[in-house]
Amino acid sequence: MATTPHEDYLAVKHLLDEMCEDDIISVNMPQKYYLQESMMAFKRMKQHRDTLIDMHMDWEKAEKIPQLIGSSRELHSQCAMINFPDAKSRKEWLAAKDEAELLLYDLMVTGDFVYADDPHIRGRLSVIREGASNADFIQDLNDVSVLFRENPEPLRRINYDMENVRQAALLSSKLSALLAIATLDRSTSPELRIERDKSFTLLKTSLDPKLHHARWAFRFKRELADQFRVSPPRRRPRKPVTEETPEQEEASCSCE
Structure with a gap:
């Protein structure tokens, strides 16, 4: 049954409550990119579910990864809430x-x-x-x-x-x-930031062993094994900064 990120968060909140702040680790990339990479990694594992189970992966634990992604997405959204x-x-x-x-x-x-x-x-x-x-x-x-x-x-x-x-x-x-x-910046709440970082920590510590397991399972198919990674984002080419002429400024104002 489909669930919302908020429902995912409520389902794992008891696990976050059990964590200490000292347990928090970094995902080593911007969090919103980590979320998407994590979901893509899970989709790849799901495509090879039967093989991974045959190679002794605990699929019951692997199936909980989307729930941890949803929880982290919910808390990331809450912490990123900013009004103008x-x-x-x-x-x-x-x-x-x-x-x-x-x-x-x-x-x-x-x-x-x-x-x-x-x-x-x-x-x-x-x-x-x-x-x-x-x-x-x-x-x-x-x-x-x-x-x-x-x-x-x-x-x-x-x-x-x-x-x-x-x-x-x-x-x-x-x-x-x-x-x-x-007019509002939720990122200033330390309690919310800690809860968010706990959720990302739980996701990372659950996902990383499964990715290691998948790379081992397909170690003789190197190209396939390399797909079971969370890759860092690539920067888009920087757009050149140009000064607007008065005519351009006037035109941009008239379009608002």
Whole structure:
């Protein structure tokens, strides 16, 4: 029987209540992308259900993964709830936030790689990861921009696009201006954020062993085995920023 994400959350809430905050782990990518990748991974397992059962997978536990996805989706939506006084501001926020999430993910993964031998910078990256609210996210964008701008040599050695560093600061300013006019921001609730992160932790710790099992089951079919992974998102090409002429501004205003 089909269920809603809210019903999925209520079904697993007792498991979240049993978890400690110290048990929370990161899914290592923007959460909304992890949700979709998780569902795709489950669909692949379902296609090979009989074989996986023959290879000793506990399918009763595997069948609960969509419920954990639904719970995480519900809590992610609740935590992401933000209201604006007009539709245009909300549209701008969603577009900029989406771009910024992918950009920050790219910057942080790159930082982990190029500064792996620098404990000071690795420590600063860890501090940047600590925040969870929209305000924290906006500050993180600028913090990592400053950190990379002040330590560019390792980035240049891998020919990293330094325009990404500047873009992070620009998006930080844009999102900050938009957040300032928001009439509701649920991301400021620490209790809600903890509940969300517990749900994602439960999903990850349930899904990862099943994916490992599936890769083992199909280890002699390497191309098929490689499909049982949760892949990180790819950034879309950055659109060039152009200044609007007065005529363009007037035209865009007249269309509202």
